[in-house]
Amino acid sequence: MSISNEKVKLDEVLKFLFSTSKKVLVNLLNGIFQENYSSDQVKLSVSNNEFVMDTFDTLRGDVFFDILNSESDKISYHLEFQTRNDSTMVIRMFEYGLRKAKEQSRNNDDFRTIFFPKQKVIFFEENRNIMDIIKLKIVLPSGESFLYSVPVMKYWEYSDKKLLEDKMYPLLPLQLFNLRRELEQYKRKNDIKKINELSIKAKEIAEKIANESKELFEKNEIIGEDFHKMLLAIQNLIEYLNRNYFNDEKIEEEVIRVTKTLFDPEVEKRKAIEIAKNLLDILDNETIALKTGLELEEVIKLRNAMQTKVSKYML
Structure with a gap:
């Protein structure tokens, strides 16, 4: 390589x-x-x-x-x-x-x-x-x-924790690249056992970074497009490591499945919340929950938050 x-x-x-x-x-x-x-x-x-x-x-x-x-x-x-x-x-x-x-x-x-x-x-x-x-x-x-x-x-x-503390979020997926040096060494030695161990570690890192990205999205630290790009970066880096070292189709499939499972529901939920916000002035909580698929408690919480925001603005 x-x-x-x-x-x-x-x-x-x-x-x-x-x-x-x-x-x-x-x-x-x-x-x-x-x-x-x-x-x-x-x-x-x-x-x-x-x-x-x-x-x-x-x-x-x-x-x-x-x-x-x-x-x-x-x-x-x-x-x-x-x-x-x-x-x-x-x-x-x-x-x-x-x-x-x-x-x-x-x-x-x-x-x-x-x-x-x-x-x-x-x-x-x-x-x-x-x-x-x-x-x-x-x-x-x-x-x-x-x-x-x-x-x-x-x-x-820089650990993923340090990157999160310093808000250097786009650099999180590159934690996977830290494995490349070790993988290159074991590839030269043809140490299949060590390479397999690092493939498991790579999958664990990918899932951890994906979940951390999801938490950033939920906290509004990143938007949906940022979340998507970070997951795409994780997928690309796993593909790169796999094609050069692991040669295991399952690892790519598993990481794609995990990232897709994280991204799709979260994006759909965010869309539902935005729709619910626009309906607060014209529909009751039960109807909004029915139309958006949100839980009733989530709609009530959203309404209370919006009312609090308006009250602070009026003051």
């Missing part, structure tokens, strides 16, 4: 996960960059990640975001995702940062100013040689020099 194939699969999954709702992405940036943005007070947009070189080749970064709020100018953020250690990574980060900075340059009477984005590299596969900060010393012809540095996030140090 080549590194390029790993990168392709990771890119496919992250494409799902980094196209989640605004609230989820703002929380994610807060967690990764230790910011404190409120999703209802800022504007967030995905910005250009392709830069045409002088050779007409295209330089592509992974993800760029722009944040705009009432208290500051636009702030750009840049994330790169890396599976393995790479000594040239810091040079590429400088190139990406410089290209993005040139897009946001400003003229002054005496000079031109460019604005580098805030950057971070997320390394997914454990390696003791990966430092907390990657650095590049830039020496000018005059002999003057300056140090360019980019902080690193070591994904393998």
Whole structure:
């Protein structure tokens, strides 16, 4: 299995996960960059990640975001995702940062100013040689020099509990990718027993992350579309691990069955709740329960919550 194939699969999954709702992405940036943005007070947009070189080749970064709020100018953020250690990574980060900075340059009477984005590299596969900060010393012809540095996030140090605490929800499904290094080692040794043990562990992780995603959905931390994308990411990662290591069709079928069982009823229930909200002013509780399929107690609870909300607003 080549590194390029790993990168392709990771890119496919992250494409799902980094196209989640605004609230989820703002929380994610807060967690990764230790910011404190409120999703209802800022504007967030995905910005250009392709830069045409002088050779007409295209330089592509992974993800760029722009944040705009009432208290500051636009702030750009840049994330790169890396599976393995790479000594040239810091040079590429400088190139990406410089290209993005040139897009946001400003003229002054005496000079031109460019604005580098805030950057971070997320390394997914454990390696003791990966430092907390990657650095590049830039020496000018005059002999003057300056140090360019980019902080690193070591994904393998984050448990699902820590990701939940820091509200980095889109990164939850990547807990499955933590198994890849061990699986590669046992594959080289042809240790079928260990691979089978890790296949069971993978299924357990998939089900755990799926259930945690469901809880986030129930608590309104993520919306239905986010929930769906996280489950799709889980399915894709299980498929990737299975096709490369497990070769067991049952594991894919079981994970798909679990995720489908979680998603379909929850989405239907959320739709029923939205319908019930629109009927509160025109129908009694029993009729609403009959028409939506909700339990009578749920309708009563919903009505009480809506009345409390209105009362607080009137006050």
